[in-house]
Amino acid sequence: MNLYFSDVFGVSEAVLEEYGVFNISLLTDLPLFIDPFLLFKSDKAEYQELHNQMIFYLRFLRAKSEDGIADRGLINAWYFFSEVKQNWLGFCETANAGRGLGRDFADALNASLVSVFRNFGNETITRSSHIEKLCLVRSGVGRDMISDFTTNLIKDYLLRFTERFALEHIRADLRQKRAIDRCKFDYAVERWMPGTYELPVFGGDYVLLTPKDILTKDETWINHDDMVARFDEIPNAIDNDQLRAQLNNYFYSVLSQYPNLTKDDYHRVVSETVSKFPAILDYYIRIKEDTGDQAVANSAIRVSESHQLYVRQFGDLASLLHQYTKFYAVPETTREETRQKIEFFKDVIEHKGGHHIFYINGEPIRKETDVDILFRLVWFGTPSDVSREVDDGRGPADFKISRGSADKTIVEFKLATNPQLKRNLQNQVQIYKKASDAKTGFKVIFFFSESEEIKVIGILQELRLLNDPNVILVDARKDNKPSASKA
Numbered sequence: 001m002n003l004y005f006s007d008v009f010g011v012s013e014a015v016l017e018e019y020g021v022f023n024i025s026l027l028t029d030l031p032l033f034i035d036p037f038l039l040f041k042s043d044k045a046e047y048q049e050l051h052n053q054m055i056f057y058l059r060f061l062r063a064k065s066e067d068g069i070a071d072r073g074l075i076n077a078w079y080f081f082s083e084v085k086q087n088w089l090g091f092c093e094t095a096n097a098g099r100g101l102g103r104d105f106a107d108a109l110n111a112s113l114v115s116v117f118r119n120f121g122n123e124t125i126t127r128s129s130h131i132e133k134l135c136l137v138r139s140g141v142g143r144d145m146i147s148d149f150t151t152n153l154i155k156d157y158l159l160r161f162t163e164r165f166a167l168e169h170i171r172a173d174l175r176q177k178r179a180i181d182r183c184k185f186d187y188a189v190e191r192w193m194p195g196t197y198e199l200p201v202f203g204g205d206y207v208l209l210t211p212k213d214i215l216t217k218d219e220t221w222i223n224h225d226d227m228v229a230r231f232d233e234i235p236n237a238i239d240n241d242q243l244r245a246q247l248n249n250y251f252y253s254v255l256s257q258y259p260n261l262t263k264d265d266y267h268r269v270v271s272e273t274v275s276k277f278p279a280i281l282d283y284y285i286r287i288k289e290d291t292g293d294q295a296v297a298n299s300a301i302r303v304s305e306s307h308q309l310y311v312r313q314f315g316d317l318a319s320l321l322h323q324y325t326k327f328y329a330v331p332e333t334t335r336e337e338t339r340q341k342i343e344f345f346k347d348v349i350e351h352k353g354g355h356h357i358f359y360i361n362g363e364p365i366r367k368e369t370d371v372d373i374l375f376r377l378v379w380f381g382t383p384s385d386v387s388r389e390v391d392d393g394r395g396p397a398d399f400k401i402s403r404g405s406a407d408k409t410i411v412e413f414k415l416a417t418n419p420q421l422k423r424n425l426q427n428q429v430q431i432y433k434k435a436s437d438a439k440t441g442f443k444v445i446f447f448f449s450e451s452e453e454i455k456v457i458g459i460l461q462e463l464r465l466l467n468d469p470n471v472i473l474v475d476a477r478k479d480n481k482p483s484a485s486k487a
Contacts, residue, residue, distance in 0.1 A: 003027055003318055003377055004311060005209075008202055009170050013311075019165055022212045022303065023311050024088040026202050028376045030310050031369060032089045033147035036131055037221040038214045038299060039154075041292040046157075047214065054153045055129045057185060058113070059121040065113040077191065079106035081152040081182075086208040089215075090144055105145055109134060125282035127289050132222035136281050137274065143220050156184040156195060162209040163197045176201045217302035221295035222288050228270050230287075237283045247277050305360050313357040314374050320348045334384055334401040334409040335440040341378060342411070342444055346474045355476045364448035364476065371413045371446060372398055410441040416452035421445070422459050425471070446474045453477070 002008045005024050006016060016023050024030060039051040061078060069075055080103065083090070112134055113120065120129050131149065135141040151158065159180060166175050175198050183195035199206040219225065227234075231251075238244040251273045258265045274280050288295070331337045348354035357374070358365050365371070376399075379386045387400045399411040414421055425443060447453045456473060460466040 003315060003380060005207065009174055009200055011169050015169055019169075020211050020213060021165065021209045022215060022307065024209075025310065025377065026088060026207070027380060028373055029088050029090050030306065030373065032215045032217055032303065032306060033143045033220065034089075034150045034210065034214050035216040035220045035295070035299060036146065036150045037288070037292065037295055038216070040128055040130065041296055042213070050154045050157055051128070054131060054150065055121060057153060058117070058129070058131060060187065061109070062113040062117055062120050065110050069110070075106060075110060079109050081149060083148050084151045084155060084208060086206055087151060087158070087210050088207070089210060090147065105141065105149075108141065112137065123282060125279065126285045130222055130285055132220050133281055133285065135220070135224050136222070136227055136284070143216070143223065146220050152182070155182070158208055158210060159183060159195065159197045159199070161211065162199055162207070165209055166198060166200045170200050174200055176206070178206050180206070212303050213300070215303050216299040217306050221292070222285055227284050228267055231270050234280055234284050234287065237287050243277070243279065247273065247280065250276055309360055309365070309370065310373065314377055317348065317354050317357045317374060318377050318380065320352055320354050330383060334403055334407050337382065337384060338401050338409045338411060338440070338442060342442060342472055345375065345378060346472060350475045353481070355478055355481055358446070358448070358476045359478065366415065366417065368413055368415055368418070371415070375399070375411075375413065408439065412441070412443050414443065414445050416445055416447035416456045421456070422463070425459065425463055425465060441470060443471045444474060445471070446476050448476050449479070450477070
């Protein structure tokens with residue numbers, strides 16, 4: 001089964017490891033992201049130069065923003081970027097066509113460059129400029145957008161990196177020369193220029209490889225949630241006594257106005273304080289610079305764990321499922337095909353040792369998106385259209401399995417630990433079925449302990465869903481399974 005880059009292009013994992021490349025899946029995006037801070041912190045001169053080039057481009061944009069850009073076409077040309085879907089990384093866990101950066105990001109960047117980015121390239125508090133500053137002041141700008149933006153700004157490097165690998169390790173019949181748009185910026189003519197590269201090709205499109213040492217699994221090292229979580233630490237890093245006193249006085253006086261402080265209230269107070277004292281952002285970034293070695297170490301661990309989970313363990317489950325001679329057969333309807341795959345999926349996990357796939361370092365996975373990725377991999381070779389995060393007007397469904405407009409089935413995956421499980425069971429699948437015109441909807445719930453099992457059964461009993469054929473429980477416990485030597 002050609003699930004991963006190594007399978008499709010006949011390259012061993014040892015070669016990928018030696019080259020420092022993550023073995024991406026060519027069926028589904030994996031939730032890994034480029035963190036620009038890892039370029040800044042790297043000992044590699046080529047990475048530091050990439051970071052400098054990114055900063056130089058933003059300084060170019062800042063100069064343009066300060067002058068004012070009346071021509072919408074120039075804003076589109078300089079500020080608007082599409083997702084580089086060919087790296088198979090990011091939030092779109094089923095295919096590799098995500099949302100991209102969009103016009104909102106372009107407008108936010110244009111506005112920010114004349115406000116919070118006013119001293120960009122001339123900072124006195126931090127050691128360097130950092131594009132992640134944008135996510136500290138703009139809601140909705142997270143790791144996916146920062147990663148997409150970084151990917152676009154270093155696109156030529158990634159294309160040349162992939163080309164070198166392809167020429168050394170991939171057969172000529174699996175490579176093609178491709179003309180790629182918007183690869184490198186020419187400051188003489190002030191436009192993004194195309195380039196031609198010989199690249200690996202799959203499914204009619206080129207594939208882009210990414211070095212592992214610039215990837216992260218979690219948030220970028222500099223991120224909004226972290227700044228909020230440690231906001232009360234930031235004043236201690238301020239060496240200006242007057243500013244530190246003014247900041248503390250303002251922050252705690254506003255905070256005292258909320259006697260029953262909620263999480264949303266706290267975020268609101270932080271945002272107000274940042275607006276009042278924008279220098280806070282630079283002091284926070286300096287803290288992150290000072291502890292940057294931890295960013296490198298943490299990312300290496302998370303990416304290694306991701307390889308273990310998404311490539312080795314998830315690949316093992318696909319191999320186990322392949323032992324079912326009927327698993328990759330095609331029933332007549334999407335309902336039958338979906339139910340069959342869920343039932344085989346359940347049996348392998350509960351009775352064939354597949355439960356171990358859901359554990360990293362002895363701890364169960366705690367993200368429903370990881371289950372979604374795994375389920376997408378087992379749809380290898382199906383003639384059905386398997387779409388994830390499909391929003392038909394009532395919110396996104398985990399999966400929509402379809403064969404034309406008349407045959408649709410919805411699937412929702414939940415972990416027993418989900419605090420909204422009861423409400424979701426009451427409403428979600430029926431809402432999604434109606435919105436998608438699907439005749440069938442399945443809810444699949446995973447539990448990893450006896451207490452979780454008891455909780456789920458109690459909820460199902462209360463909702464009178466315990467024997468509902470469209471609600472399927474999957475026992476992924478490891479404490480009630482025989483050991484590998486006895487199985």
